[in-house]
Amino acid sequence: xxxxxxxxxxxxxxxxxxxxxxxxxxxxxxxxxxxxxxxxxxxxxxxxxxxxxxxxxxxxxxxxxxxxxxxxxxxxxxxxxxxxxxxxxxxxxxxxxxxxxxxxxxxxxxxxxxxxxxxxxxxxxxxxxxxxxxxxxxxxxxxxxxxxxxxxxxxxxxxxxxxxxxxxxxxxxxxxxxxxxxxxxxxxxxxxxxxxxxxxxxxxxxxxxxxxxxxxxxxxxxxxxxxxxxxxxxxxxxxxxxxxxxxxxxxxxxxxxxxxxxxxxxxx
Amino acid sequence: xxxxxxxxxxxxxxxxxxxxxxxxxxxxxxxxxxxxxxxxxxxxxxxxxxxxxxxxxxx
Numbered sequence: 001x002x003x004x005x006x007x008x009x010x011x012x013x014x015x016x017x018x019x020x021x022x023x024x025x026x027x028x029x030x031x032x033x034x035x036x037x038x039x040x041x042x043x044x045x046x047x048x049x050x051x052x053x054x055x056x057x058x059x060x061x062x063x064x065x066x067x068x069x070x071x072x073x074x075x076x077x078x079x080x081x082x083x084x085x086x087x088x089x090x091x092x093x094x095x096x097x098x099x100x101x102x103x104x105x106x107x108x109x110x111x112x113x114x115x116x117x118x119x120x121x122x123x124x125x126x127x128x129x130x131x132x133x134x135x136x137x138x139x140x141x142x143x144x145x146x147x148x149x150x151x152x153x154x155x156x157x158x159x160x161x162x163x164x165x166x167x168x169x170x171x172x173x174x175x176x177x178x179x180x181x182x183x184x185x186x187x188x189x190x191x192x193x194x195x196x197x198x199x200x201x202x203x204x205x206x207x208x209x210x211x212x213x214x215x216x217x218x219x220x221x222x223x224x225x226x227x228x229x230x231x232x233x234x235x236x237x238x239x240x241x242x243x244x245x246x247x248x249x250x251x252x253x254x255x256x257x258x259x260x261x262x263x264x265x266x267x268x
Numbered sequence: 269x270x271x272x273x274x275x276x277x278x279x280x281x282x283x284x285x286x287x288x289x290x291x292x293x294x295x296x297x298x299x300x301x302x303x304x305x306x307x308x309x310x311x312x313x314x315x316x317x318x319x320x321x322x323x324x325x326x327x
Binding site for chain 2: 245251253257259
């Protein structure tokens with residue numbers, strides 16, 4: 001193979017490897033981006049929604065306590081009663097929406113249990129509210145009816161949050177493992193390709209340099225007409241091989257000239 | 269002994285002189301001394317015939 005062809009192929013190989021590396025890198029980036037998009041699309045969205053419901057539930061209980069504490073004033077009773085009902089509706093809507101969208105089965109079961117417990121709690125709060133109003137702000141009687149009733153839903157929702165939080169962590173960890181594995185794979189493939197191409201380049205250049213050194217030595221001896229015992233052994237079908245073949249012709253011509261000169265001097 | 273190849277050299281010397289011998293050596297890559305030891309193989313004879321033809325065309 002001609003040296004120009006070899007060098008051309010080497011150059012084309014380098015270009016191909018770098019293009020492949022670029023494409024691999026882009027594919028890798030897309031994979032990582034898609035993976036994190038998937039994490040953000042479901043587990044992170046779920047835990048965010050769950051934390052909103054959790055906070056609203058605590059606000060709902062707080063509004064109930066404000067109602068009992070300040071409800072002796074009709075204006076405050078109306079204000080805190082309204083806010084309590086708003087938070088109650090918000091908690092229910094949030095929990096129902098989350099139960100419909102959440103992908104984790106265990107979290108879904110816990111949410112269904114929470115909604116049922118919240119229903120029971122809401123009914124008791126409604127009855128306690130009626131008792132409170134009928135008893136002229138008798139907070140003791142009202143509190144007696146609902147005391148500790150928020151514990152079960154609170155615990156259930158804490159479990160939902162814990163479950164979803166664990167899911168986010170495990171999904172992110174799985175994504176990190178996937179990214180690490182793909183990085184190792186990409187590095188291995190690109191390193192292997194570069195090593196292979198580098199090795200081929202090194203062997204090609206070494207072969208060219210070695211044969212050029214032989215050619216230079218032959219050329220030096222021919223320049224000095226030192227053809228005694230000279231053997232031109234430069235194989236190959238490339239430019240150096242062709243040059244070596246030309247050198248053989250020059251060698252033979254010099255030998256012939258020396259022979260003619262020798263014969264002429266002997267005859268004289 | 270390559271009588272045929274040696275004969276080519278004699279013919280080149282006769283027709284084209286020393287320059288002819290040199291050119292024949294250059295074209296065949298075989299000097300007259302070596303031609304004496306090379307075999308009269310069909311390949312060698314063809315090589316010398318082609319070289320002689322080139323010499324004739326160049327003359």
